Amino acid sequence: MPSTQTPPIAGTAIDPPGVRPAIDDAAIEVVAPADVRARLETLKAEGYSMLLDLGAVDYLGRTPRFEVVYHLLKMPTSAASVAQVGRPARLRVRCGCAEGVTLPTVSDLWKSADWAEREVFDLFGIAFDGHPDLRRIQMPHDWEGHPLRKDYPLRGPARERSPRPAFGLKSNVQAGTPPTGRTLEALQEQIKKAREST
Amino acid sequence: MSTTPLTPEIVSHEGNAMVLSMGPQHPSTHGVLQIMLEIEGETVLTAEPEIGYLHTGIEKNMENLFWSHGQTNAERMDYLAPSSNALCYVLAVEKLLGVTDQIPERAVHIRVLNAELSRIASHCVWLGTHGIDLGAISVFFYCFDLRENILDLQEAAGGARMHPNYIRVGGVNGDLPDGYADRLDALIAKFPGRMKELRGLLQANPIFQDRTIDVGVLSAAEAVQWSVTGPALRGSGVAYDVRKAFPYCGYDQYQFDVPTRAEGDAYARFLVRLDEMEQSMRIIRQAREKLRTPGPYAIDDTKIFAPPKETIVLSMEALIHHFKIVSEGFRVPPGDVYQAVEGPRGELAYYLVSNGENRPYRVRTRPPSMYNLQSLKGIAPGNLIADLVVMIGSLDPVFGEVDR
Numbered sequence: 110m111p112s113t114q115t116p117p118i119a120g121t122a123i124d125p126p127g128v129r130p131a132i133d134d135a136a137i138e139v140v141a142p143a144d145v146r147a148r149l150e151t152l153k154a155e156g157y158s159m160l161l162d163l164g165a166v167d168y169l170g171r172t173p174r175f176e177v178v179y180h181l182l183k184m185p186t187s188a189a190s191v192a193q194v195g196r197p198a199r200l201r202v203r204c205g206c207a208e209g210v211t212l213p214t215v216s217d218l219w220k221s222a223d224w225a226e227r228e229v230f231d232l233f234g235i236a237f238d239g240h241p242d243l244r245r246i247q248m249p250h251d252w253e254g255h256p257l258r259k260d261y262p263l264r265g266p267a268r269e270r271s272p273r274p275a276f277g278l279k280s281n282v283q284a285g286t287p288p289t290g291r292t293l294e295a296l297q298e299q300i301k302k303a304r305e306s307t
Numbered sequence: 308m309s310t311t312p313l314t315p316e317i318v319s320h321e322g323n324a325m326v327l328s329m330g331p332q333h334p335s336t337h338g339v340l341q342i343m344l345e346i347e348g349e350t351v352l353t354a355e356p357e358i359g360y361l362h363t364g365i366e367k368n369m370e371n372l373f374w375s376h377g378q379t380n381a382e383r384m385d386y387l388a389p390s391s392n393a394l395c396y397v398l399a400v401e402k403l404l405g406v407t408d409q410i411p412e413r414a415v416h417i418r419v420l421n422a423e424l425s426r427i428a429s430h431c432v433w434l435g436t437h438g439i440d441l442g443a444i445s446v447f448f449y450c451f452d453l454r455e456n457i458l459d460l461q462e463a464a465g466g467a468r469m470h471p472n473y474i475r476v477g478g479v480n481g482d483l484p485d486g487y488a489d490r491l492d493a494l495i496a497k498f499p500g501r502m503k504e505l506r507g508l509l510q511a512n513p514i515f516q517d518r519t520i521d522v523g524v525l526s527a528a529e530a531v532q533w534s535v536t537g538p539a540l541r542g543s544g545v546a547y548d549v550r551k552a553f554p555y556c557g558y559d560q561y562q563f564d565v566p567t568r569a570e571g572d573a574y575a576r577f578l579v580r581l582d583e584m585e586q587s588m589r590i591i592r593q594a595r596e597k598l599r600t601p602g603p604y605a606i607d608d609t610k611i612f613a614p615p616k617e618t619i620v621l622s623m624e625a626l627i628h629h630f631k632i633v634s635e636g637f638r639v640p641p642g643d644v645y646q647a648v649e650g651p652r653g654e655l656a657y658y659l660v661s662n663g664e665n666r667p668y669r670v671r672t673r674p675p676s677m678y679n680l681q682s683l684k685g686i687a688p689g690n691l692i693a694d695l696v697v698m699i700g701s702l703d704p705v706f707g708e709v710d711r
Contacts, residue, residue: 114370114662114664114666114668115662115664133402133644133645133646134553135645158531159531159534160534161534161647161654161656161673162534162656162658162671162673164658164671164673166660166668166669166671167669178658178671180645180656180658180673184545184547184552186527186528186531186545196552197547197552197553199553199645201645219532219534220532220533220681220684220685221532221533221534221678221681221682223681223684224358224677224678224681245359246358246359247358247359247362247710247711248359248362249359256364256367257366257367263367263368263371
């Protein structure tokens, strides 16, 4: 069963960063895929020296469908640079990207983006242009589909084809599971015998 | 996962180079890590860690469970420090709910206490296994004895040794039990002597020093490039600690230092972790004092935190709230949040997106182990295979979290 969740409505708190109440200590920027590389280069030059994390969200049913989120950290890397860089600060760069659109890689700016981009590619199917080694990382190399997409069934495509035992049934005996002869009739027979013997 | 299609770079047999697959069942890889090594003699030319053998789709699972079930899953990622993971997830949800400042003080201190205890427990496992990697068996028993005391405390508070599920959205699951304080005091009294023994076993041990000094050197710039955080980053001389940089849970009221070392080798990371255990104990002693005053242990909002079970038979409202929370959870206003805590391995964070329903729309973990482990690609080349074992140990990855 694919996800039944509806994506957050456009225009709610997560959408334009301006109307969003400040609930965490990160600044937020929204960038288009064409500008993301240039913007991240500028930010790195401004002192955002660490790419904390790179992840993606699938807003199925909205355009653009995906959003790749870069979490950046500005911090002094030595006692000497404390005055220059100032207090640590976080920044979140959100980049909406439609299905099939590739994003430029940042693995040459931050080496750590290597695995993070591979993971987004593996689990969401978003490709990164210029990545040195864009292979699957978590799933087996011959896996089909991208599991963290919202239209990917929770239990996997193979198990999705067989009907799921309904929780509405009183016992899984009725769902036809036991091959050991413990059918409903056999169970009732057993109960009857037990009653008779007492 | 599954490296079967070797990349062309790896199978190039130039000169005397050969390809060796280390793991995923190798005992010194601390779990299911496979490293594709290109070696010449005993020298590593390239190392490409292959992960994913433990991938269980925890993030996808969490998206299909109630908000209140999330921390149960979070605890299973970094199973050596469950309370840190649960704390991070819970703080993120509370931020989305906007109830961060309504959490009672006692609950906050209990959370700090548990997070620091699980940091010490996690470092105990790291130190014990790191010692075994290098042939020092006895240190393992001392460490696991200390960890056992902490697991006993976890069990007393939460009911389970490994995954206590004690920290909940809105507070903690019940007050600390009777007798807990005495056992905690016993641990506090025992700790300094035990640390002295642990240091005595390894710190000045010439074999240990030979194996770790100048091995796996990670410069500050490299560490930042690889997004290494936690003790590994501080071992390279960067004093970044989330508890100081972005205080949460009132860590700014606690007195503690951030130990750093400039050398950046495996020995520096070892010393930083040992110092960190002592600093954690310092925080625990302060939390112990703050916990002397009784008070509520959970938020006074029955829409988020179910009322005590005893009240159910007395009050209709309590029964309704209990039923609602168990059967459909609570709703969280739409929004997204990035919440980080200082886990035993580094900056552990959750990026949560809510669409206003009773389940998270997206749960993204920032796994510190994964980023720390990735730096192996940078530090392994040029070293011996035997030193690779030291490097993996000194980066302290946990594969439940790397693969999720």
